[in-house]
Amino acid sequence: MHEQIRKYIYENKQRLLSVLEELVAIRSVKGEPVQGAPFGTGPRAALDKMAGICRNTGFDTRICSDVVGTADLVPEDCKFPSLGILCHLDVVPADGQKGWETDPFKMCEKDGVLYGRGVIDDKGPLAAAFIAMKCVKDLGIPLKKGVRLLFGTDEENGSEDLAIYRKKENLPEFVFTPDASFPVINIEKGMMRSRFTAAYHGGDIISFHGGSIPNAVPDHAECIVSGFSAEEIKKAADNYTSSAEFIVTEDKDNVKIECIGRSAHASTPESGINAVTALMGLLSCLPLTAGKQTDIISGLTSVFPFGETDGASVGLKRSDENSGALTLVFSIFDMENGKCNGCIDVRFPVCLSLSDVEKAEREALEKAGCKFDGYMGDEPHITDADSDFVKALLSVYERIEGEKGKCIAIGGGTYVHNIEGGVAFGAERGDTDYHMHGANEFITVDELMKDALLFAEAIVEICG
Numbered sequence: 001m002h003e004q005i006r007k008y009i010y011e012n013k014q015r016l017l018s019v020l021e022e023l024v025a026i027r028s029v030k031g032e033p034v035q036g037a038p039f040g041t042g043p044r045a046a047l048d049k050m051a052g053i054c055r056n057t058g059f060d061t062r063i064c065s066d067v068v069g070t071a072d073l074v075p076e077d078c079k080f081p082s083l084g085i086l087c088h089l090d091v092v093p094a095d096g097q098k099g100w101e102t103d104p105f106k107m108c109e110k111d112g113v114l115y116g117r118g119v120i121d122d123k124g125p126l127a128a129a130f131i132a133m134k135c136v137k138d139l140g141i142p143l144k145k146g147v148r149l150l151f152g153t154d155e156e157n158g159s160e161d162l163a164i165y166r167k168k169e170n171l172p173e174f175v176f177t178p179d180a181s182f183p184v185i186n187i188e189k190g191m192m193r194s195r196f197t198a199a200y201h202g203g204d205i206i207s208f209h210g211g212s213i214p215n216a217v218p219d220h221a222e223c224i225v226s227g228f229s230a231e232e233i234k235k236a237a238d239n240y241t242s243s244a245e246f247i248v249t250e251d252k253d254n255v256k257i258e259c260i261g262r263s264a265h266a267s268t269p270e271s272g273i274n275a276v277t278a279l280m281g282l283l284s285c286l287p288l289t290a291g292k293q294t295d296i297i298s299g300l301t302s303v304f305p306f307g308e309t310d311g312a313s314v315g316l317k318r319s320d321e322n323s324g325a326l327t328l329v330f331s332i333f334d335m336e337n338g339k340c341n342g343c344i345d346v347r348f349p350v351c352l353s354l355s356d357v358e359k360a361e362r363e364a365l366e367k368a369g370c371k372f373d374g375y376m377g378d379e380p381h382i383t384d385a386d387s388d389f390v391k392a393l394l395s396v397y398e399r400i401e402g403e404k405g406k407c408i409a410i411g412g413g414t415y416v417h418n419i420e421g422g423v424a425f426g427a428e429r430g431d432t433d434y435h436m437h438g439a440n441e442f443i444t445v446d447e448l449m450k451d452a453l454l455f456a457e458a459i460v461e462i463c464g
């Protein structure tokens, strides 16, 4: 049977590519809500297109609450599918994104590589999952349990689609999403994004602005200070040990200090250089006039020192064998006209909870003269690595890929973060940078075909 499945998948390569091409051609970027399209007309058009393809293939197909489509392959005596394959049709914007060498909404193949917005995230894996289900159906492989393909429309902007869907519908007992990496991601750290504020009167710092994205290491910060010469500050910058770059210029009677760091995703801050904490560190080396403003700068520098990414100075340094170490990023800071506010992103291992992190941050910020102002966040996600479901996915992976399968933990959240027992299975491999969300997003034809094969085998392994 394995040989039959392989033969079918490779014989249906053109079908897979044409489904993907049709999906890529739809600009399913989030837009203004309109009647029947809560995430805009683009995602809705993609939803209708995919539902049409599934319906024409003979799958029992439905669209739920205008946000999630489902296509079922269920044996006669079975009431509800046991396996869910969760994909999404929405994509991040590409219009105006620099660096594209081809039209992002016209899939293009060059030397066995497919380029286009969504080919890896997540239209390619969806097309592969569709062909996998069609394979099981067309070959008449007997199933004991049913499988449901789910295609959502709001993964890139907070997964409100799933929240709406789950108010009306149950999910299958076992869900995997091919929207992250192989082999299997079973642990996703918890995430807390918090805000803080403080007030002050006067001080040498006229303004400070650094960072703009809450979940990234800031690569730029700048401030205007009075009472110092550019020479004095240049000297301090030379003595201040930091991998960040400082540009000091006269600004009328004041001095402008610009700090250039390196951006990185908040889940991997070690690879970035934080411009906000670097600039604060430099400021705290200057003989600033005593006062509340100076206290805030030195207080924040002591709890969020430059170069520290493990939360040690906040009292949050924790790590566990399965999920790895906590990461903390001071991502945004603005100070001007007597007010300041900032943003902190923390990814925490399964040994901690949101309330632990909140408590530690609240105390640290109070010590720095600031007020913890609330957060949004998610508890960690963990699915048992020894469950039959995970073991089945890993054994299929080992058989097809010919290498040892293992469970991995990540700091980011996937589409199954809030789904109990869910895991990510695909579609990135190894350390390859597929330019997900960037220009020239790609997947190779070989990888896409293998994805379809993996998903077909997974369906048979779990439902057969």
Ligand SMILES: [Zn+2]
Binding pocket: 088, 121, 122, 155, 179
């Ligand atoms: Zn995605």
